[in-house]
Amino acid sequence: MLEVLGLDSGTEAVYRLMLTHPGWGVDRLAGALDADRHTVVRALDTLADLALLRSATADDTPGPGRLVPPRAGLGALLERRQSELARTQLEIDATRAAVADLLTEYTALGREPLPGGGTERFAGAEAVRRTQADLAARATDEFLALAPSPAADTDADDPWLLDLPLLRETATRGVRVRILVTDPTEGLRRLAAAGAEVRLLPSLPVLLSLADGSDAALPLDPAAPGDGAVLVREPGVLEGLRILFRQLWDAAAPLPGTPAPRATGCTSQERALLRHLADGLTDEAAARRLGISLRTERRLISQLSERFGARSRFQLGLEAARSGLV
Numbered sequence: 001m002l003e004v005l006g007l008d009s010g011t012e013a014v015y016r017l018m019l020t021h022p023g024w025g026v027d028r029l030a031g032a033l034d035a036d037r038h039t040v041v042r043a044l045d046t047l048a049d050l051a052l053l054r055s056a057t058a059d060d061t062p063g064p065g066r067l068v069p070p071r072a073g074l075g076a077l078l079e080r081r082q083s084e085l086a087r088t089q090l091e092i093d094a095t096r097a098a099v100a101d102l103l104t105e106y107t108a109l110g111r112e113p114l115p116g117g118g119t120e121r122f123a124g125a126e127a128v129r130r131t132q133a134d135l136a137a138r139a140t141d142e143f144l145a146l147a148p149s150p151a152a153d154t155d156a157d158d159p160w161l162l163d164l165p166l167l168r169e170t171a172t173r174g175v176r177v178r179i180l181v182t183d184p185t186e187g188l189r190r191l192a193a194a195g196a197e198v199r200l201l202p203s204l205p206v207l208l209s210l211a212d213g214s215d216a217a218l219p220l221d222p223a224a225p226g227d228g229a230v231l232v233r234e235p236g237v238l239e240g241l242r243i244l245f246r247q248l249w250d251a252a253a254p255l256p257g258t259p260a261p262r263a264t265g266c267t268s269q270e271r272a273l274l275r276h277l278a279d280g281l282t283d284e285a286a287a288r289r290l291g292i293s294l295r296t297e298r299r300l301i302s303q304l305s306e307r308f309g310a311r312s313r314f315q316l317g318l319e320a321a322r323s324g325l326v
Contacts, residue, residue: 157226198267218232277313
């Protein structure tokens with residue numbers, strides 16, 4: 001119990017025994033604790049180092065030393081530990097701020113803001129990779145991509161290649177991940193198994209990453225996609241890109257070897273929401289788990305209730321269980 005103050009279990013046992021038997025010597029303490037003399041002496045040294053034991057004087061009760069009263073001794077240790085933890089927390093806060101600054105600088109390398117604030121340019125292949133990864137990592141609702149398949153014969157230096165581990169993590173935290181590619185691969189099948197939706201096109205009309213309908217990355221030059229990316233936040237352009245993606249998605253073919261897309265009628269995000277509701281989470285807690293707003297979470301519940309013909313959350317849970325979703 002007192003390890004946080006620097007007392008291991010053996011030292012604490014000696015300390016507690018001395019509180020009730022302050023006059024006992026080393027040998028008697030060792031006998032009562034069924035420990036050897038060296039162990040007890042080492043515990044007494046620790047107590048002295050922690051200022052919980054004063055050296056014996058001629059006026060003291062016979063024994064290895066005089067204990068400092070617990071209120072004073074342990075209280076001082078506790079205050080010292082609290083001060084250490086407060087300093088540690090300050091260091092953590094400062095480190096967190098430094099990491100945030102570093103990530104901002106890392107993502108911004110090669111960035112060239114354009115007038116108006118709705119568009120930014122990122123020069124170089126590495127900047128393209130960072131921009132793509134940033135969009136996937138901070139997506140909370142939806143991540144869409146038109147990207148080259150990460151096949152063995154694909155140029156590994158292509159910065160627009162899918163980052164499959166990152167996309168699997170994105171899908172498993174409830175974000176709806178939809179990917180359009182040109183070739184099926186085993187990696188894409190594993191991605192689909194993790195909850196992402198993957199379809200195939202004969203060719204890609206454009207390279208694109210779109211997160212939450214609020215940020216989209218496109219090549220600066222379609223003829224040289226590795227030269228850089230442009231990050232777009234203009235609402236009109238974003239809506240046009242989402243419409244383009246939906247049209248291509250509807251025309252695309254399912255990924256061979258995987259269940260038909262949305263065979264259950266639910267996205268990975270909707271399935272995650274149903275699981276959270278089945279676990280008894282409140283709307284607020286479920287929204288936090290999914291990283292979406294409460295308004296979005298309630299809109300999803302309304303859509304699911306209409307789809308399943310449920311008139312209550314309880315009935316929605318029953319219908320989801322019958323469908324094997326929870």
